[in-house]
Amino acid sequence: MPIEAYNDKVVLVSPENPDTKVSVLLYGATVTSWTIEGKQQLWLSSAAKLDGTKPVRGGIPLVFPVFGKSKADGFADLPQHGFARNSTWEFLGQTKENPPTAQFALSPEQANKDFYSKWDNGTNDFTLLLTIQLSPDSLTTTIEVSNTDSKSWKFNWLFHTYLAVNDIDDTLVNNLPGETCYDQLLAETYEEKAPAIDFNGELDRIYKNVSCDKLLQVIELGKVVHNIERHNLPDVVVWNPWTEKSAGMADFEPKTGFHKMVCIEPGHVHDFVTLEPGESWTASQVIKKGDAIKLQAI
Numbered sequence: 525m526p527i528e529a530y531n532d533k534v535v536l537v538s539p540e541n542p543d544t545k546v547s548v549l550l551y552g553a554t555v556t557s558w559t560i561e562g563k564q565q566l567w568l569s570s571a572a573k574l575d576g577t578k579p580v581r582g583g584i585p586l587v588f589p590v591f592g593k594s595k596a597d598g599f600a601d602l603p604q605h606g607f608a609r610n611s612t613w614e615f616l617g618q619t620k621e622n623p624p625t626a627q628f629a630l631s632p633e634q635a636n637k638d639f640y641s642k643w644d645n646g647t648n649d650f651t652l653l654l655t656i657q658l659s660p661d662s663l664t665t666t667i668e669v670s671n672t673d674s675k676s677w678k679f680n681w682l683f684h685t686y687l688a689v690n691d692i693d694d695t696l697v698n699n700l701p702g703e704t705c706y707d708q709l710l711a712e713t714y715e716e717k718a719p720a721i722d723f724n725g726e727l728d729r730i731y732k733n734v735s736c737d738k739l740l741q742v743i744e745l746g747k748v749v750h751n752i753e754r755h756n757l758p759d760v761v762v763w764n765p766w767t768e769k770s771a772g773m774a775d776f777e778p779k780t781g782f783h784k785m786v787c788i789e790p791g792h793v794h795d796f797v798t799l800e801p802g803e804s805w806t807a808s809q810v811i812k813k814g815d816a817i818k819l820q821a822i
């Protein structure tokens with residue numbers, strides 16, 4: 525049984541191993557769980573709301589049409605990270621038996637009305653098509669954004685991926701030295717000098733225009749635990765809330781949970797993508813296993 529559809533979620537199960545599966549909540553089309561042979565790959569807060577009252581704290585929330593808050597015309601009144609993660613998507617069906625693949629869609633009809641109406645006054649016609657593919661050792665999430673309007677509009681996209689780690693104290697992220705970084709905590713732009721990113725306090729950075737040829741790796745005690753490939757997603761947000769920020773988030777539990785996660789968020793957020801009428805834009809993230817450390821210079 526490669527796919528199980530419920531009222532509120534869809535589960536894809538690997539034909540190779542019943543303990544390799546991915547669960548997608550229709551609310552936000554949020555991946556809330558992904559296991560490989562029973563081992564959880566993503567972090568999900570034990571206080572995450574899964575009932576549609578709040579975006580999910582953990583898994584892979586989808587960020588559209590704005591990252592964070594923006595003062596730009598047509599975006600200023602939108603909630604943080606837009607409305608895709610607060611809208612209930614439509615399950616279109618299974619598109620491939622093996623590897624199990626499913627598609628989900630969002631358009632103005634299904635979008636959260638209160639929030640959608642804040643994007644250019646709710647005048648932008650669009651379709652989002654999300655494809656989720658489960659392979660024995662990887663998960664691919666692909667987004668196609670289409671302009672079905674008679675005018676152009678613009679957007680940001682980001683996969684807000686919460687990766688599971690054993691202990692953030694032992695975690696490094698590689699292949700970012702030399703990249704331009706906007707530190708959201710310092711409100712400063714600088715060139716990353718550290719040979720690898722380590723974590724010893726709250727960290728919230730946007731690495732801009734990182735070549736998609738660069739693989740990003742999450743390494744714990746010298747072992748690669750996640751490889752992240754990006755296609756058409758030039759920016760990478762790295763985030764860990766640490767103690768104080770976690771304490772202030774009601775849906776972040778346990779409060780020590782920041783030890784068990786790191787957000788590596790591939791997106792297009794350094795500027796807006798503009799789509800003309802009839803145009804589409806496609807991008808994807810692939811999270812995969814693989815032991816070899818790959819160091820790539822700028």
Ligand code: BG6
Pocket residue numbers: 604605684708728729761763789
């Ligand atoms: C990250 C941002 O992408 O998302 C952070 O860089 C933000 O600044 C974090 O705190 C979580 O956002 P939210 O809206 O899910 O609490």
